[in-house]
Amino acid sequence: MSPKYVDKKQKTKEITAAALHVFSQKGYAAASVDQIAAAAGIAKGTVYEYYPSKEKLYVAAIMVFVQEFEEALTLRLKTVDDPLLRLISFIGFSVEFCSQENPGVIGILFDILQQSMLDTGVFAKKKYLVREMMLGSRKILTDILLDGVSRGVFQASIARNAETLATNIMAFLDGASLHHLITENYFKMPQQISHYIRLLASFLPKTPNEYDVDELIAQSLWR
Amino acid sequence: MSPKYVDKKQKTKEITAAALHVFSQKGYAAASVDQIAAAAGIAKGTVYEYYPSKEKLYVAAIMVFVQEFEEALTLRLKTVDDPLLRLISFIGFSVEFCSQENPGVIGILFDILQQSMLDTGVFAKKKYLVREMMLGSRKILTDILLDGVSRGVFQASIARNAETLATNIMAFLDGASLHHLITENYFKMPQQISHYIRLLASFLPKTPNEYDVDELIAQSLWR
DNA sequence: ATCGTCACTGACTATTGAGTCAGTAAAAAA
DNA sequence: TTTTTTACTGACTCAATAGTCAGTGACGAT
Numbered sequence: 401m402s403p404k405y406v407d408k409k410q411k412t413k414e415i416t417a418a419a420l421h422v423f424s425q426k427g428y429a430a431a432s433v434d435q436i437a438a439a440a441g442i443a444k445g446t447v448y449e450y451y452p453s454k455e456k457l458y459v460a461a462i463m464v465f466v467q468e469f470e471e472a473l474t475l476r477l478k479t480v481d482d483p484l485l486r487l488i489s490f491i492g493f494s495v496e497f498c499s500q501e502n503p504g505v506i507g508i509l510f511d512i513l514q515q516s517m518l519d520t521g522v523f524a525k526k527k528y529l530v531r532e533m534m535l536g537s538r539k540i541l542t543d544i545l546l547d548g549v550s551r552g553v554f555q556a557s558i559a560r561n562a563e564t565l566a567t568n569i570m571a572f573l574d575g576a577s578l579h580h581l582i583t584e585n586y587f588k589m590p591q592q593i594s595h596y597i598r599l600l601a602s603f604l605p606k607t608p609n610e611y612d613v614d615e616l617i618a619q620s621l622w623r
Numbered sequence: 624m625s626p627k628y629v630d631k632k633q634k635t636k637e638i639t640a641a642a643l644h645v646f647s648q649k650g651y652a653a654a655s656v657d658q659i660a661a662a663a664g665i666a667k668g669t670v671y672e673y674y675p676s677k678e679k680l681y682v683a684a685i686m687v688f689v690q691e692f693e694e695a696l697t698l699r700l701k702t703v704d705d706p707l708l709r710l711i712s713f714i715g716f717s718v719e720f721c722s723q724e725n726p727g728v729i730g731i732l733f734d735i736l737q738q739s740m741l742d743t744g745v746f747a748k749k750k751y752l753v754r755e756m757m758l759g760s761r762k763i764l765t766d767i768l769l770d771g772v773s774r775g776v777f778q779a780s781i782a783r784n785a786e787t788l789a790t791n792i793m794a795f796l797d798g799a800s801l802h803h804l805i806t807e808n809y810f811k812m813p814q815q816i817s818h819y820i821r822l823l824a825s826f827l828p829k830t831p832n833e834y835d836v837d838e839l840i841a842q843s844l845w846r
Numbered sequence: 847a848t849c850g851t852c853a854c855t856g857a858c859t860a861t862t863g864a865g866t867c868a869g870t871a872a873a874a875a876a
Numbered sequence: 877t878t879t880t881t882t883a884c885t886g887a888c889t890c891a892a893t894a895g896t897c898a899g900t901g902a903c904g905a906t
Contacts, residue, residue, distance in 0.1 A: 405903080406853065427741050429652030432893060443855045445896080454894065510737040516805065517733055518650050531806045564818050567802065567810060572791070575798025579790065582739065583754045587790060595787050599822075628873080629883065655863060666885045671865065 412450050415440045420461040424504030427511045428458055428522055455522050458515075459529075465508055466533045469497060473540065483548030484604065484611055485620065488597055490541055491573060492621040495593055498577040506581055534570070541566040545604075554604050572596060590622055635673050638663045643684040647727030650734045651681055651745055678745050681738075682752075688731055689756045692720060696763065706771030707827065707834055708843065711820055713764055714796060715844040718816055721800040729804055757793070764789040768827075777827050795819060813845055 418440035422431045433454055437444045451457040473493055480489045498505055516523035516530045523530060545562040548554035558565065576596075580587040594617050601613045641663035645654045656677055660667045674680040699716050703709045721728055739746035739753045746753060768785040771777035781788065799819075803810040817840050824836045 411853095425741070426743055427652070427737060429650070430741070430743055433895080434893075444894090445856065446854055448895070449853070452895095507737075507740055510733065510740055513801065513805065514650060514730075514733040514737050517730055518648070518653065520649060520653055527805065531809065534802065534806050535809060561818070564811075564814060568795075568815060568818055571798035571802045571810075571815065572795045573798065574801055575794035575796065578736065578797055578801070579757065579794045582736065582750065583757050586754065586758060587794075588787075591787060592791060592794065595784070595791055656865080657863075667864090668866080668885055669883075672883070675865095677864065 408450075415442070415447060415450050416457070416461050416464055419457050420465055420508070421504060423458060423461055423511060424507040427507065428515055433457075458522055459526065462508070462512055462529070465505075466529075466536075470536060472497070473537070477540070477544075483544060483551060483553045484601060485616060486544045487541075487548070487600065487604070488616055488620045490544060491569070491593060491597065494537070494573050495577065495589065495621075499580075499589070506577070538563070538566050538570050541569060548604070553606065555606055558604060569600070593617075593621065631673075638665070638670060638673050639680070639684050639687055642680050643688060643731070644727060646681060646684055646734060647731040650730065651738055656680075681745055682749065685731070685735055685752070689752075689759075693759060695720070696760070700763070700767075706767060706774060706776045707824065708839060709767045710764075710771070710823065710827070711839055711843045713767060714792070714816060714820065717760070717796050718800065718812065718844075722803075722812070729800070732800075761786070761789050761793050764792060771827070776829065778829055781827060792823070816840075816844065 415436070419431075419436045422436045422439050425431075426435070433447055434444050436457070437447050440447070447457070451460065473490070476489060476493050477486060480486045496502075498509070512523065512530055515521035516527045518524060542562050545554065545558055545566060549556060549559045549562070576587075576589065576592055580589045580592075594614075597617055598613055601611060601616075602608055605611060638659070642654075642659045645659045645662050648654075649658070656670055657667050659680070660670050663670070670680070674683065696713070696716055699712060700709060703712045719725075721732070735746065735753055738744035739750045741747060765785050768777065768781055768789060772779060772782045772785070799810075799812065799815055803812045803815075817837075820840055821836055824834060824839075825831055828834060
């Protein structure tokens with residue numbers, strides 16, 4: 401039946417991973433299919449055996465990226481129980497994921513954003529994908545807040561504004577990554593994040609004084 | 624001496640403005656010099672009489688953009704005296720400038736950011752320009768805070784963290800614009816900004832109760 | 847052994863777009 | 877009017893690259 405067996409699924413994964421890498425370094429427009437093929441160790445023609453176009457390949461690569469982020473986040477949150485600590489872990493994970501340790505991540509993020517903004521962008525008609533991705537994280541955060549309220553750890557009043565607050569936090573986090581990236585050592589990420597967490601910790605818990613915030617930060621962030 | 628008189632300076636401005644418009648709609652990579660020439664109502668060759676390359680033209684267009692932003696912001700702040708109201712005006716102006724009223728603005732911003740992130744980007748070696756632009760706004764904001772302290776309106780303790788706080792606010796504002804752009808009506812900008820301003824107004828002034836924050840917001844934002 | 851099929855290749859085509867430059871026009875100077 | 881200088885033009889070159897396809901070879905089936 402199949403004279404030359406190849407694990408198509410595995411190879412698709414490899415090509416997608418190579419594409420993700422190249423796209424993250426060059427951006428969609430500047431990345432060439434030849435470069436992606438080279439990164440995957442195959443010829444250009446082969447790429448087209450697995451994907452019908454550069455555009456489809458890009459979308460697939462982005463989907464993988466989003467999926468990996470959410471899986472890793474969920475995994476990390478599984479190990480934490482206390483609501484405030486969960487919140488801090490969420491923030492820490494988001495920051496770390498977009499930090500220097502993952503150099504390509506930011507490139508990809510900007511590319512996604514630009515491609516969904518421009519009329520001619522690949523994501524112009526697929527903005528909803530980017531939105532889903534943002535709303536996904538926001539949902540996780542809202543749940544952390546509501547869980548904190550229902551367990552009697554956070555102020556009851558938080559429940560009313562949980563989504564507004566979660567959205568606010570998300571906006572800050574993404575803005576912080578952006579500023580850190582551009583202004584580099586003019587934006588002290590640990591200092592900024594700590595400052596913000598201290599602010600949150602001052603009005604979220606019913607009994608703020610029960611928490612040693614600096615200790616929690618030291619425990620959860622930049623270990 | 625000069626047989627055919629043309630105001631070179633004026634024409635340079637026109638070309639730069641046309642370029643800014645096209646770049647903001649297409650992004651750097653996808654914008655063509657032909658399109659820019661057409662937008663300026665001239666032939667491609669003429670563009671090269673005024674700028675030696677697409678790259679130089681892009682940088683010039685961005686510089687104009689940054690300058691216009693700062694000038695307009697400074698102008699707006701001149702009309703406001705009260706420190707908290709100045710802060711709210713600053714926030715309002717930043718938000719409005721990046722809102723739907725200025726559709727191209729966001730396109731340009733993302734382009735700047737991406738071009739300064741990517742190794743191959745036009746701004747890769749000119750990241751400092753983008754940084755200067757961000758630090759410029761931050762400086763204005765820091766001065767508003769310090770002015771508020773020295774006039775005895777803001778808590779004295781703010782002075783110690785003025786720059787950290789200003790940086791925090793900037794991060795939030797840019798993150799908010801970003802989220803608003805992507806998630807559209809899932810991100811209620813007035814609600815989010817009001818929420819954030821109320822938070823600031825609760826710990827910045829020495830006498831928070833003296834201010835009717837909702838009234839100030841209604842006065843200064845989305846008039 | 848040889849045949850058929852799948853996986854892959856990379857030279858090729860077609861297109862796009864940055865940058866050039868010989869030529870044109872227009873206006874002031876002579 | 878003729879000459880000279882400047883401004884501008886747009887067809888051209890050249891390089892890059894998305895996508896194609898005829899050909900190659902590897903491997904299992906017979």
